[in-house]
Amino acid sequence: MKNCTVLIVDDEENMRTLMEMYLLNSGYHCLQAPDGVQAISLLEKHEVDLILLDIMMPGDNGFMVCEKIHQKWDLPVIFVSAKGAEWDKVKGLKLGADDFVVKPFHPGELVARVEAVLRRSGKKQQTENETISLGKIKMNLKSRTAAIEGNTVNLTLKEYELLIYLITNKKQALSREQLLTHVWGVSYEGSLRTVDTHIKTLRMKLKSADYIQTVWGIGYKIEEEYEA
Structure with a gap:
């Protein structure tokens, strides 16, 4: 692996x-x-x-x-x-x-x-697959781009990394602390609200392909079927 x-x-x-x-x-x-x-x-x-x-x-x-x-x-x-x-x-x-x-x-x-x-x-x-898909979303790991039903979605680097981490850990409730550590790094000193802010903008960009669910008291997860 x-x-x-x-x-x-x-x-x-x-x-x-x-x-x-x-x-x-x-x-x-x-x-x-x-x-x-x-x-x-x-x-x-x-x-x-x-x-x-x-x-x-x-x-x-x-x-x-x-x-x-x-x-x-x-x-x-x-x-x-x-x-x-x-x-x-x-x-x-x-x-x-x-x-x-x-x-x-x-x-x-x-x-x-x-x-x-x-x-x-x-x-x-990337060592295993160049693309991963989730419902209407297709992520290209080589070009680091995302598309919804063939239409490119303009994501920032952190939005892209956040979405990749959520997809590759589908159906798992991920805490804000986990997301902050894995996307921004253990040395990042910002607040947990950074995660909430990026999730909000990510959802707006995904529109009909927004499969992100809020897990109250914990963080977020994605439930849509995942295909690699």
């Missing part, structure tokens, strides 16, 4: 080996790079689904490498660094990182963060 490749970028060989061991045990493929130059080189030669990126490295630091990566590739990035100050986290997220893990970390935490980011980005589903 995994079949995803993670690029580990860290100047400490022991740390790269440790992270690779955790990920291999969880079914991921891994590539390693000790700096930004080699990371870019590997990205040009291999298909990568997610990047684990250190900050303090020789040459370009992780922030600079992240900027260069996003200039050429649309890939999820998780910073993994001993620099755990709030300023570092904020800067990383502003540069487009999907999450921030502070060293030292528990193996389970690292794998869980990778799982969550891949789930939000749709990479895990």
Whole structure:
């Protein structure tokens, strides 16, 4: 089910080996790079689904490498660094990182963060199917677009990710906390009303294909039959 490749970028060989061991045990493929130059080189030669990126490295630091990566590739990035100050986290997220893990970390935490980011980005589903359907809705995981009865629906990135998560967890009552964590990330500090606001706009855009149900006291769920 995994079949995803993670690029580990860290100047400490022991740390790269440790992270690779955790990920291999969880079914991921891994590539390693000790700096930004080699990371870019590997990205040009291999298909990568997610990047684990250190900050303090020789040459370009992780922030600079992240900027260069996003200039050429649309890939999820998780910073993994001993620099755990709030300023570092904020800067990383502003540069487009999907999450921030502070060293030292528990193996389970690292794998869980990778799982969550891949789930939000749709990479895990892409390895199995390029499209998923629910009633009148068809989601293309490769182009990250949505259509209702063949007509494209203009969704924001978060609306798209929210709808994907609801569809792939159909018939399950998902709490606002779950939705906030899986769509916005564990480092997001906004309120639960963020979920309600996005659900409201999503429902307006789905119109006749609005299969989202409110589960009072919990959150939301989708009940329509799901086809992959």
